[in-house]
Amino acid sequence: MKLIVISGRSGSGKSTALQALEDVGFYCIDNLPALLLPELVSQILSDKDHPGQLAVSIDARNLQSNLKQFPAIFQQLKSNPDVDCEVIYLDSSEVTLLKRYSATRRKHPLSDDNQGLQEAISYERSLLEPVADLAAIRIDTTRLSLYELRDSIKLRIARRSAQELSLQFESFGFKHGVPLDVDFTFDVRCLPNPYWLPELRGHTGLEQPVIEFLEQQPSVQEMQDDIVTYLAKWLPRFEHNNRSYITIGIGCTGGQHRSVYISERLAGHFRTTMDNVQIRHRELN
Structure with a gap:
């Protein structure tokens, strides 16, 4: 039961x-x-x-x-x-x-x-x-x-199926506070910020103009690859230790551009190998 x-x-x-x-x-x-x-x-x-x-x-x-x-x-x-x-x-x-x-x-x-x-x-x-x-x-x-x-x-x-790990990525803005329920927090504020380009400021990390800008930044891909490598190594160990739920916080300054983009890319990657992967963009909600 x-x-x-x-x-x-x-x-x-x-x-x-x-x-x-x-x-x-x-x-x-x-x-x-x-x-x-x-x-x-x-x-x-x-x-x-x-x-x-x-x-x-x-x-x-x-x-x-x-x-x-x-x-x-x-x-x-x-x-x-x-x-x-x-x-x-x-x-x-x-x-x-x-x-x-x-x-x-x-x-x-x-x-x-x-x-x-x-x-x-x-x-x-x-x-x-x-x-x-x-x-x-x-x-x-x-x-x-x-x-x-x-x-x-x-x-x-x-x-969630029995013994299945539930993984959630949550983007947020540090200026609004770190979420209370995250297990890991990755800070992506060091990445190039689309906010400083007037033509991108009104868009979000879900929209093509911001996506194209961030895809052209080598450091963005490096950050994404490093997070994937870390999680791919350690998530199975938490799962074997009977952890059922993991929430990964991805934070930038305002929670509109970089954290949203990185969260979407990470969720897309892990959905190829896991069944229960969710995503939430706190500041967009």
Whole structure:
């Protein structure tokens, strides 16, 4: 049975993630007490007509003592040969979480007369550390719309075959901050910048004028080849070490030209040998 535990801070998109998994056939349960998870899995496995795919949300609404026991619970489930389980952790910047709560005017589950919203959001991070530390993948939803988050869940997680590595390339601009969920970051700001050519400034790395310019720069091809060589050597080793998801960040200054072009070329290369390769251009979205 495939078991996915969705966790993350309140307002990070856990409900949306569960809905996406439900859409593709998972049996989903929100706000499950952590101590009940082994019994739930046992009950489902004992039913010959069990769904085969289960997703549960475990978050800060649990008792703190339950969350502290989650690592032991998770290892117990991992040792069961009938269960393929992994944790997916969602998070956003604290500024974004504050804005989302202000917009919806919902009460944070950890806020009370002694702890305001900002303090509750910060405290929630430390409370969920035992769960977050076990995450197979972290998804930064700061700049994701509901639709983008649903697509990410469906493409990277729900449709991933067992033992198949899911690889995502994400272009971004350093001036907007490094994404929270990348495993490797490659800085391509040393490459020739199309931004300084007025006729290219309004185009992106997806458009032919910028593509043709960058294709003519020897250093661009050298950078691309070096990244391919590094990833081709080390990705199989991470996969053999039971890593299911890898996110590669490619950053330039604004996230419009060089990082977009390099990400597209890298994704195209690895799609020739891997089935689950995704690409996201953060600043273009």
